Amino acid sequence: MREFWIIFKQAFMTKAKTKSFIITTALVVAGIFLLSNLPRILDSIDGIGGDEPTAMKVIDTSGKLDDPLSAVLQANESDITIEPTKESEKDLEKQVRSEDIESFLTLSLDETNTIQAKYTTLSSIEMSLPEPLRNALQTVQAGIKADELSLSGDQVNSLFTQVNFENNNISASAKSEDELNQARILVYVLMFVIYFAVILYSGMIATEVATEKSSRVMEILISSVSPVKHMFAKVLGIGTLGIVQILVYGIVGFIAFKTSASEATEGIGSFFNFTDINPMTLVYAVVFFLLGYFLYATLAALLGSLVSRTEDVQQMIMPMTLMIVAAFILAASGLGNPELVYLKYASFFPFFTPLVMFLRVGMLDLPMWEPLLAIAIMLVTIFVLGWFGARVYRGGVLMYGPSRSLKDIKKAIQLGKE
Template identity: 60%
Template sequence: MRKWVRNMREFWIIFKQAFATKARTKSFIITTAIVIAGIFLLANITTIIDKFGGEDSAGDTLPVITEDGAVVQRLADQLKAMGEETVPEVSDEPRNVLDDQVKEGDIDAYLVLASGGGTIDAEYVTEDSMDFGFPMMVQEALQSIQTEMRAESLNLSPAEAGALFEPVAFSQTTLSDSGKTEEELNQARGLVYVLMFLIYFAVIMYSSMIATEVATEKSSRVMEILISSVSPVKHMFAKVLGIGSLGLLQMALFGVFGYIALKTSSAMSELSEGAFSFFGFSDINVMTIVYAVVFFLLGYFLYAVLAALLGSLVSRTEDVQSLIMPMTMLIVIAFIIAVTGLGTPDAAYVKWTSYFPFFAPLVMFLRVGMLDLPLWEPILSIVIMILTIAVLGWFGARVYKGGVLMYGPSRSLKDLKKAVQLGKE
């Protein structure tokens, strides 16, 4: 009993040291602060643009050169119905004067409009070649007006004109047990992509952090002092759990502040009704979040143990990145497979790679988020990952035990055999 208490005390001392040391570093604090500030910036980007954009858009006007004032009025009514506050107004100024005003920044753009015989010819003049949103809205409004004008010339009633452009009633039905409707896929796709990116970001960042931390302790000879009082195996798992807990805390901070930013943002209601709702963030599936947490934890521990193993083979921090490159490539390949599988989550290559333990955190999560899978499939993938973590932990502990005592330049992964042999002695 005393031995178990002593072991736990030593474990928690290293755990707290790993957690507190990284939490107090300037890089961690600055990175966390920058990401949180970025979240609030993105959540309030429309408000910031409006404040620095000069005059309120409600007072903006669009000068129009035309001889048909009736079309301009219809354009104004159409834009208002589309929710646009910019008001088109007939201008008496010639084109060269309006060109100068655009170049000097007095106006953003102007419109040259000609109509006749049920046809509208329009030219939108602006200095900014990247201005796409408002011109497309104007084009759409003019298209609607032209359709109405041609219907009037054919003596069609509004109902008859509307019937001509009524969309085809088309729906897609899938007979697959794991299939979802296109609307359900679209709603799940955005949420799954964001959570996949978080898993990818966290796994690759914190695993690299562990490898660098182990290499730093070896290069400063601190490791020799640590392993003289604590077993290398205990040190490895305490380090993995300590930095992993720090990662969970950082992800939780991002989530909490992201939620606060969206709730306090003036654009929140618009996001909920528009793209925010379209991509599934207004109706989050609880099981998707559960699977995200499960695969995040399993993916982290899988790559963290591997990172600690590789970090123990390195005596200089400069060699860390080159030695963990194969591990980094695994998670990058998994992310590429998952991203390409967003459009076809039921593809054969996505299905089979979702059972490969180093790809499963992203690829199987993609499948459970996008498809209605039988329960045994994610369970099987989770079991395979747990077994891999156990085997890797057992082997990693043996390598770590000898690796932390190895100094000198690291040549390659061939040092694994030397580390195992040294750990037996």
Template identity: 60%
Template sequence: MRDFWTIFKQSFWTKAKTKSFVITTLIVVAGIFLMANLSSIISKVQDVGVFGEGVDDHTILVVDKSSSIVTQLQRQLDMSDSGITLKVTTNSNDELEKQITDKEIASFLVLVLSDKDTIQASYISENANTFEIPMTIREALQSVQTNIKANSLELTEEEVSQLFSPIQFEQTAVSASSKSEKELSEARGLVYVLIFVIYFAVFYYSNMIAMEVATEKSSRVMEIIISSVSPVKHMFAKIAGVGTLGLLQISLFGLVGFAALQTTSSDLTSGVFSFFGFANVSISTMIFAIVFFILGYFLYATLAALLGSLVSRTEDVQQILLPMTFLIIIASFVAFSGLGNPQATYVQIASYFPFFTPLVMFLRVGMLDLPVWEPVLGIGILLVTIFILGWFGSRVYRGGVLMYGASQSLKDIKAAIQLGKK
């Protein structure tokens, strides 16, 4: 047992102290804070002015050729709390375009009311990359246009409000396992993020194990190690060491993400958060995410160690891992496609295929109200598969670490098993 913990600590600290691991962790942490506060950053940049200091892109000069639209438009903009201020100008279009070029103003608006009481508007800016302000002005102008048409038809305000009153639409489902539209919205974002985390972690850390084994073989360090430690103990110590490091890193990202969401100015109910539904986090979903992450890691890590033991050059690692890579990619495709229809038959079937279960069964657990036996059955299938793969992998690993020379891909498995018996 002492040998196991020695290799465990060596695998853990060797990777934890590498510059690539530390830099990657810091970049991801910084990225989490950046994404959580992106809306606030954009807002502050817009307050400063994208055209330079002293230029306010929320103050817009207006050429109103009808002399009747600006007042109504400003009223509509104030009602929506847009923060946009309109100022009428008598300058020509050419003069205003020159002011934009000279960075004196950000944009200007030209308003014309046709003989048929139709508003014709032109928003002119330096480039077409700005969407928020033009869209806000367009929506306000549409309201002004509605009022103008209502007046021409002699409609009262009550009649106009009745004309544009929204319908009441509610979506319900007959299936007992289906959640309501609100519950699906609340679960969608968390499930999406956690599926991506599980996919990334399983792929990244499994590759790390295979690369570690191949590196030790290519440097002939493996021959020294297995002279004092059994290959099986070496394999599982490496899997446990890298797995523990992965769990700590993912936990760090989770804590940083939680802290970032707490410091953001958003209440998690508007913008992108309203679509992903981060306001309500289910404890059961988080527990299943941890369970399926751990089981998925051990499943693919065992497979990666098995395959990594067959190559003696780090250059051959990616080639030998192609079958495993395809399995992870296909599983992620099924899971992400199932976000739109988690009750699809192919999603249900795929959730019981062990190499797809960590992603697909977790998707169904997060998006549906499943009976307890379904996720438990998926976990049982994973445990049995891990046990079988561990038993088979240990036999391959025992002989694979002693094999050198050009790899013949999966054909070397038989040779590794035979060598391990000697």
């Protein structure tokens, strides 16, 4: 057991001290603090430039829309100010083309007293000006029609009263609307965490094994430690490092958003307010994360033992990568409707279970036997894969030369018997 913990510590500390790991962790931490303070930074930049109002030249052929539009914009506290002009449309177009002005607005009323507006600009993606102008003109239009119908302000407001629509789902597996929305957010976030953790740390394990083989260190290690101990020590060591890194990101994120109080961060805080989430959902998140990691990490160690050059690692683990990508696509397809039939069957396939079953258990009230059966299948798969992986690993770490992909598994088993 002493040898196991020595390799465990070596795998953990070696990766933790690498420049790439430290730089990546530092960049992500800095990115979290930057994201949490982004509204404050943007406000300071806007403050440097000043909040000068935008003057909008308006051609009003009706002579009735300038003042109402200006009044609505002022009431909305918009930075746009209306500047009526008698210039022709062609003259203003020339000014736009020569970039003397950014844009202008042409207004008119047709025979039904409906506003006809045309916004002219050179920008194909301009949205900051047209949208508030469109909304303000819609308000002016409502006022014109209200005058035609002799409606009071209260009567106009009553026309826009929101309908009280309640979604009542009587399905045995359905959750309330608030629970479903919060569960969807939590599932979506944790799906990304599981997906990237499996991709990143499993690849790290395969690369670490291949690196030791390429430097011939493996021949020395297996003379004093059994390949099985070596494989699982690598898996647990790098897995623990990954969990620590994720916890650091989580703690830093919590501190960053708590210490940078602003309207945006308060909005994000309310967005991620999981008061209606079943605590068991969080338990399942941890369980499926750990099981998913060990399942793919064991497979990665197996595949990494078959290559003797780090350049061949990505090619060898490509089938494993495609499986986790397929699992993520399946789970993402069920965010809108987790009751799809194919998701039920896919959730019991062990390589899809960490994402797909977590999606279902997070968004539906499933009978207890379904997640428990999925967990049992994963445990059995990890045990079988560990047993088979140990046999392959025992011979694979002694194989050198060019890799012939998965065909080398048979050769590795035979070499391990010898």
